[in-house]
Structures are given as structure tokens and as C-alpha cells.
Amino acid sequence: MAEDKKTILIIEDEVAMLRALVEKFEKEGFNALSAQDGEEGYEVAMKENPDFLIIDIIMPKMDGITLMKKIREDEKWGLEVPIIMLTNLSDPESVSEAAKYKVYDFLVKTDWRLNDVVKLVKERLEL
């Protein structure tokens, strides 16, 4: 069973949010990894090559867009891994920046219930 678990990496600087997301995804049968800033997120991502990424935009050290750009530079794993941006920003500059790097979806935190975020991830991973 353990091998079937999909790994999801959540990169979010707000601890309470990070905890909520990690707890929810673990409950839903994921192996949830976490990071609290862009640089740490990049390190974990390159080491673990998770199946899915959820990234915030405004973060210390490295913002989410830059992080996504760097991940996409990795040709083996990073080019295709599905990424969701989960953020407080809703301006089209951020959305179109994110679209440049093949973001799977761009979600505004307040508009989404955790159940629906999980559903979206599961749909993408065909679970």
C-alpha cells in the first residue's frame, strides 16, 4: 500500500495554512511534504521529486513564480510535474506569469474549500 501513496509537496510560509493543508492531504492518503519558503521548497522538490506541488506566491527567500520557473528548468522531472498555485493574489499579472510556466491551476485561497482542492489534485492524478 505504502508504495501507492502519491507524494505532494506543499510550499507555504504561513504555518497555520501549511499545517491545515498537510493534515488534509495526509488524511486523504497522500504522503505530504512541506516547506516554508521558496529555497527550502526547491531543495525538497529536487531531492524528492514529488508527484504534485502546491505553491504559494508571496514567500520569503524565493517567491512562488521564481520557484516554479526553476522547477520547470529541470528537464527530467520538473518539466511535467503538475503544479497548483494556491495564493492570495488574484491579479492577472500573476495569473499570466504563472500560465507561462504551465501552471495546472491558479486558486485564490479564500475561494476554495480544502475538500475541493483535494478533489482537484485527485482528478489531475487520476486517483
Next chain:
Amino acid sequence: MKIKRKIIVKLSDKVLLIIFLFASGLLFTVQFVIGGSLAQIFVLSYIVYNFMFVMAYLVSYRFSKRITDLTFKIEAMAAGDISKRLRVAGYDEISQLTNAMNELMSRLQTGVAQDVSTHKELAQAKSDFVTLASHQLRTPLSIIKWYIDFFITGDAGKLTDGQLKYLKEVYKSNERLIELVNALLDVSRIDVGTFSIEPEPTDIIEKAKAAISKFKAEIYEKKINLELNFDELPKINLDPRLTQIVFENIFSNAVKYTPENGTIRFEIKKTVHDILIKISDTGCGIPREQQPKIFTKLFRADNVRRIESVGTGLGLYIAKAVIEKSGGKVWFQSPSLDLLLSPGKKDKGLPLDKRDQGTTFFITIPLKGMKKKYGTKKLTSLEH
């Protein structure tokens, strides 16, 4: 304002008159002193008059023209173009006047320029503040939303029905705050003019239905009789998000203010140049003296404040801004003629003065679609 018109005696005419009197006097003096026949004097006076006339005309014409020119230009400036400057020629009084006028205009212009830029800076600062505040607010709001959701979904363990009921109230209030933040963001984008309109072929009926479906629960709960009347329409160029925001903002009012068993009528029709959308309700209507204010930001009518405390007072402001910026129109009628002439179920058979007043909102969108508007920000709110 009535302007008193005086008969204007041109400066040149005055000069001519003075010269004429002066010359006549001079000629008579000459005749008196040196004598001579009447014919001689006549010829002489003829020559002198002509000469003087030409000279005087030339001199006075020049002054008169300069003053008329000056007046004309100052009028043009007063009418709006204060960036122009007057040409200064010579060193006489008129040149001095012209210089003074130019100086005045320069000062005025810097004043206006400062005013405009201060205004813009203020609007920008306001928008920056709202954006920052909204984003800062969204973080705790999401945290509250998600953690309450742990209880509502049962992820955090089982609660009693009573506890769940209370938590759902907290959740609902939190959702209201989220909507308010979204609406505030939208208003700041409208005020600074940074929101964009991106039309694409859109099924307007589908958007109307999507807007209605958001209020299904409330319609059902209040047993509202919903009458839909949609024409068959081809896809037209509309910004799908904005169209839905407008429908939701106006339809939500109809739902909110229509009493139990009331009627809402939603019509979409094609006219010659426009799509005409009519949303009528049998609500309490809008007090006549407050009607001019209902599209104003943060305005809520007295009678609805008493009925329902929920409402940001931003919905109609946003709807109007969106519709007008995209080339359409929005207006309303209260009491609603439509519902007075053919009443809904509840009011049928009641005398006119016993029926609910109701309101009808009208929207037109040109058949050729919404005007594209470039901007850096999208509107986000879907107000309930």
C-alpha cells in the same frame, strides 16, 4: 444665468470720433485765422479729413485688433485650453496686459496639474492600501475558513448538532467577510481604472443560469416563484466573468428583498441593437427620494437596512461600472411597472396599493458585444 449685454463701442470708433472732432475744430480755427474762400476750405478739409481718417483708422485698427485677438484667445483659454500662451508684441500697455495674462495662465496650469497628479496619487494610494489590506485579510480569512471546515466535514471529529449549527454560523460570517474583501478589491480596481474587460464569444443565457444557480437554496427556502423568459440567442462577445458578476449582483438583490412566495422575473430579449435584460422582483421597492443614490458606492436604502442587515452596498456600484465601461446601460424602475401590470402569483387579485411595490432592473448590452478594455487587474468578486 443672465448676462447683461452692453452695446460695445469699439475702441477704433472712439478714436475716429475724437480725431473727427479735433480735425473739425482745427479747420475752423484755420479758416478763422487766415481767411479764404469756402471752396478752398472745403477742398482742404476734404483732403485733411481723408488723410486723418486713414491714419486714424490704421492706428486704431491696430489697437483694436490686438485687443479683439487677446479677448478671443483668453476666451479660448477660459473654455478649456489653458496650455496655450498669448503672443507678446511690442512694449506697450497691451503687451503688459498680455504678459500678465500669460503669467496668470502659467500659475493656473501648474495649479491644475498639481491638482490632477495629487488626485491620481491619492487614488493610487487608496488602491494600494485596499489591495494590501485585502491580501493581508485573505490569509487569516482562509485559515478560519479551512479550520472550521475541518469541523464541518467531520475531519476534526464528531460534533453535536448544536455545535455544528454554531460553527456553520461562524463559517457563513467568514464567507461574508471574504466577499466583502473581494468586493473592496473590485471597487479599488474600478476606481483606479485598472480592471480589464476581455470579451469572448459567450452564451449569455448560460451565464444567467449560472448566476441564478448560486441562489438556488435561498429561492427554494423562500418559495420564490421564478419566471424565466429567455430568447434564443447566438453567442456574443462578452467578458464571461464580468457578465456573471453583473447578473449575480443584480439578481442577488432581487432574491434578498423578495418576500416569501414573491415573484422574480428574469427576461433576456434581443432588440434591434441590444440585448435587453430585465430582472423584476416583488420586493419592497426603492424609496423615491433615495432612488438617485442607489448606484453610489456603499449606499444602502433605509427600507432595506431595516429588513436585512447583510449587504456591502458595493454590488450595484460594481455592476454599473462594469456595464457602462463595456458600452452598455443599466437603470431601474421602482415601483415595477411590469409587476404592477401583470402581478405574480402572490399579488394576483390584490388591489394595486396592497401589492408589493417591486423593482425592475434593466440592462442593455450592445449586440456587437462588450468593448474591450485593457487593464492590469481582473475583477474577482461574486457577491451574494
